[in-house]
Structure formats: C-alpha cells, structure tokens
Amino acid sequence: MNTPVRLGLYGAGLVALFAAAFGIASAVAPDDVATRWAESTASGHADGHGPDSDSDVTGLALVDGGYLLDTVTAPREPDTPGDLTFRILDVHGSPVTDYDVEHEKELHLIVVRSDGTHFRHLHPARDDTGTWTVPVEWAAAGTYRVYTDFTPAGATRTTLSRTVEVAGPVTPEAPAPTSVSTVDGYTVTLGGHLSTDTTGTLDFTVTHDGEPVTTLEPYLGAFGHLVALREGDLAYLHSHPHGGDVAVGGTSGPTVSFAVQAPTPGRYLLYLDFQVDGQVHTAAFAVDATDGADEHPHP
Numbered sequence: 519m520n521t522p523v524r525l526g527l528y529g530a531g532l533v534a535l536f537a538a539a540f541g542i543a544s545a546v547a548p549d550d551v552a553t554r555w556a557e558s559t560a561s562g563h564a565d566g567h568g569p570d571s572d573s574d575v576t577g578l579a580l581v582d583g584g585y586l587l588d589t590v591t592a593p594r595e596p597d598t599p600g601d602l603t604f605r606i607l608d609v610h611g612s613p614v615t616d617y618d619v620e621h622e623k624e625l626h627l628i629v630v631r632s633d634g635t636h637f638r639h640l641h642p643a644r645d646d647t648g649t650w651t652v653p654v655e656w657a658a659a660g661t662y663r664v665y666t667d668f669t670p671a672g673a674t675r676t677t678l679s680r681t682v683e684v685a686g687p688v689t690p691e692a693p694a695p696t697s698v699s700t701v702d703g704y705t706v707t708l709g710g711h712l713s714t715d716t717t718g719t720l721d722f723t724v725t726h727d728g729e730p731v732t733t734l735e736p737y738l739g740a741f742g743h744l745v746a747l748r749e750g751d752l753a754y755l756h757s758h759p760h761g762g763d764v765a766v767g768g769t770s771g772p773t774v775s776f777a778v779q780a781p782t783p784g785r786y787l788l789y790l791d792f793q794v795d796g797q798v799h800t801a802a803f804a805v806d807a808t809d810g811a812d813e814h815p816h817p
C-alpha cells in the first residue's frame with residue numbers, strides 16, 4: 519500500500535506565515551522574522567493587518583488565538599458515506615456556540631486533499647452543544663486538510679485546520695499552472711497576476727458555449743468566493759472580492775475580481791466558487807506568484 523502524501527509543517531512555513539500575516543513584504547533575515555513574530559504575537563492584530571485586510575495567510579495550525587479545532591471524525595475509507603464532525607473549543611475547553619456571521623455563514627469548511635485535488639467548500643450544521651456536522655463521502659484515499667474558517671462572537675476571524683487520513687492507495691496529482699479551467703460546461707479564464715509586492719488583482723471571466731455569462735448570482739454575499747492555498751504547505755489565504763455589497767436579486771458577470779497578495783513567491787492553488795441558476799460551481803487553477811521585489815527593484 520502506498521503511503522499517503524503527508525503535509526510538512528515546518529518552522530520555515532510558520533515563519534513565512536507570520537511574516538505574511540504581519541505585512542513584511544520582502545525577504546528578511548530569520549532572526550528579524552523571529553523578532554517580529556514575537557512582537558506581533560504579543561500585540562495580536564494591533565498593527566492593523568488583521569483578519570479584515572485584503573490578504574493574509576493562516577490555517578496551518580489546530581489552535582490559534584485561544585481557539586482550538588478539536589478532533590475531526592470522518593469516514594476513514596473511500597466510498598463510505600458518513601459524517602464529518604468536530605467542535606471548536608475556547609480557551610477554557612468549552613465548545614464555542616456563539617459565532618458571528620461572515621459571508622452569510624457562521625462557519626466555512628474547506629476540505630482539500632494534500633495534492634490540491636478533491637476541493638470542497640461546505641457549510642456544516644451546528645447543534646446546541648457546539649458540534650458541527652456535515653455528510654461526506656471520500657472519492658479517493660489520501661491525506662485531507664480540513665480548514666474551519668469562523669469568527670467567534672466578538673472575536674477575530676480565525677482559520678484552524680487538521681488533517682484527516684483516508685486509507686488506501688494514493689496516486690498524487692501535481693496541478694500544472696493553468697489560466698483556463700472548465701467546470702460543468704463553464705469555462706473560466708484567469709487574468710491578472712499574483713505577486714508578493716502590492717495587492718494584485720485576479721480577474722476571473724466566465725463563459726458558457728463561448729458566450730460571456732452575465733447572470734452570475736450572489737453566493738455568500740458576493741458574485742464569487744475565492745479560496746487560495748499555497749502549494750507546499752497549504753497555507754490558507756483570505757481574499758476579498760472587489761466591489762461593494764451585492765444587491766439582493768442582482769446579477770453580474772462575466773468577470774469577478776479579487777484582491778490577493780501572495781505571501782511568498784511560488785505556486786498557489788485557486789478555487790473559485792460561482793453561482794449560476796442556483797447552482798454553485800468550483801473552478802480550480804494553479805498559478806505561480808512572482809516576487810514583487812524583482813519586478814519593481816527599489817533603488
């Protein structure tokens with residue numbers, strides 16, 4: 519039996535995470551990062567680059583900010599229907615039952631295999647005891663990363679993750695860079711580019727049978743929802759759609775744009791959820807982020 523590909527959560531990745539989260543744009547010496555990390559941790563999000571900023575990266579740990587993602591239970595073999603369940607515990611070990619709504623939901627659950635395939639964006643149901651449940655059935659074996667993206671009432675937005683092992687032979691895939699993705703008869707073309715420098719814009723244009731789709735419907739309060747993961751450690755980047763609030767009943771298209779800044783150069787996996795005729799579709803991309811310092815050298 520093949521061994522599932524395992525995620526590496528190395529110190530360097532965590533350093534990169536915090537460097538990104540606290541706005542260190544260019545490469546800095548490890549000692550410097552460590553110092554800034556300590557300062558940033560002590561001050562929380564006080565420097566203003568908090569969860570509401572255009573781009574930050576998180577999701578590499580099962581505990582953050584006093585909140586803990588408790589054990590995740592799920593089917594352990596492919597093709598076996600079951601429930602994925604978990605709780606979020608607070609600093610006292612009590613299940614969290616009071617959440618703020620973000621993007622129309624108390625909690626967003628992202629599940630992806632460690633090679634970037636088998637992506638899902640789910641919305642589990644919570645009971646009064648704080649247990650979240652959603653039915654799942656794995657289509658393939660492997661190591662899956664489960665992200666919970668939520669905001670405890672009155673606290674800051676938090677993304678925690680754990681891995682789930684699904685037994686069986688694994689054939690990892692390596693998503694190649696692509697700017698065109700097809701899903702359910704739709705073709706989505708990615709424009710713009712990803713850089714570490716300034717917040718760049720990614721533009722997704724949706725067509726169907728060669729015709730622009732101008733009937734994109736609001737989904738989670740916007741005309742599209744984008745998840746960006748960093749290949750290598752599967753760090754989770756928050757991104758935000760351009761444009762203001764979506765009018766109820768309004769439609770848009772064919773292009774939706776997002777502000778995303780890559781914390782580091784390298785490859786990123788992008789998953790765009792969009793809704794047409796009441797159906798949500800997910801288009802997947804892989805893109806390479808460039809180093810902004812190389813593009814705009816400072817004198």
Ligand SMILES: [Cu+2]
Pocket residue numbers: 623625626627639640641738
């Ligand atoms: Cu969601």
